[in-house]
Structure formats: structure tokens, C-alpha cells
Amino acid sequence: MALRNAIMATLLRGEASGYDLAKIFDASVANFWMATPQQLYRxxxxxxxxxxxxxRVVEQERRPNKRMFSLTEAGRAALHAFTAEPSRPGAYRDELLVKVQAVDAGDPAAVQEAVRERLAGAKAKITRYENLRARMLDGRSEDDYLAGAERIGPYLTLMRGLSFERGNVRWCERTLAVLAQRAAVPR
Known part of the structure; x- marks a missing residue:
């Protein structure tokens, strides 16, 4: 998948500046697509x-002018074509998993610390995602939201992000317990 598809999907919510897109990516799209602000602007x-x-350029008095981007009909057609293509399985690369796999020949304390950091990060993301979910629902039940919202894609991807991070929490906790148990038994 190209970054452009993620940008076009994000612009379905409406016009945005590059700065706005970077904030949106960091707050919600980051659970499935990472991009730096420099990559976004390019x-x-x-x-x-x-x-x-x-x-279009928006002139501002006390700040530099900003450019606001919106989808064209060609962009909407490209996004439509993208959604019709078969999806390829994503490649998953995770340096932490390589460290865990090599823990027996490596530094178990350092690996445990890396897993603890991942656990803390996953818990922080869950908190952010739950806050975003509450803002999206705005007091409605999930069923009411899904039945009546203009766009449900952002909510569904948010649910995937929550599920992924909850899985990370379970895996981290189990991994830390196993590593602690093995460290307690002399070899």
C-alpha cells in the first residue's frame, strides 16, 4: 500500500493542511500506518x-500562510480503485520479537526492559484510543454510532488498533512472567 492511499482515506473527512494531516496520522491513523511529517509533505x-x-492557500496574519488539501474527483476515483484491489498480507517486522527470540543467547534483563517499555507504550496507546473512541461515540452506543454515522471506517480501524494493543499487553505480560520465572530457576 502506498502512503497516498492512507492520505486519501484520511482526506475523506474533509479538507486539511499538511500539519492537520500529521496530527491526524499521529492520533488515529498511526495504529495502522506510520508516516513522518516530512513524508506526508513530500x-x-x-x-x-x-x-x-x-x-488552496489560506492567508494568515500572524502565522505563515498554509495550504489546505482536498481530494479531487481523480483522487476519489483512485481511492475507489484501491479499495477494489485484492489486499496483500502485510509484512510484519518487529525488532523486539527478534530480541525475544534471541533472549537465550542475549541479555535477558535488557530484553525484559524492552518488553516492559513495549507494555507501557501499548497501555498508553490504549488510553489514547479509548479517549478517541469516546469522542467518536459522543455519548451514543456503539450500535447507534455504527447505524447512523456518516463514516464508519475510522471507527473500525480504531477498533483494530485497540484490539492490536490489547493483544500486545497480553503478550508482554505473559512474556515478562515467563522470563521472570526462567530467571528464578538456576540453569
């Missing part, structure tokens, strides 16, 4: 040149 320029996005 891709926005390419997408505008390709006719997928339109940009």
Missing part, C-alpha cells in the same frame, strides 16, 4: 502534481 506535493489533490 507525498502531498506529488499527489497534487498527479491531480489527486487540490490545494
Amino acid at each position: 507525498e502531498l506535493e506529488r499527489m497534487e502534481a498527479d491531480g489527486l489533490l487540490a490545494a
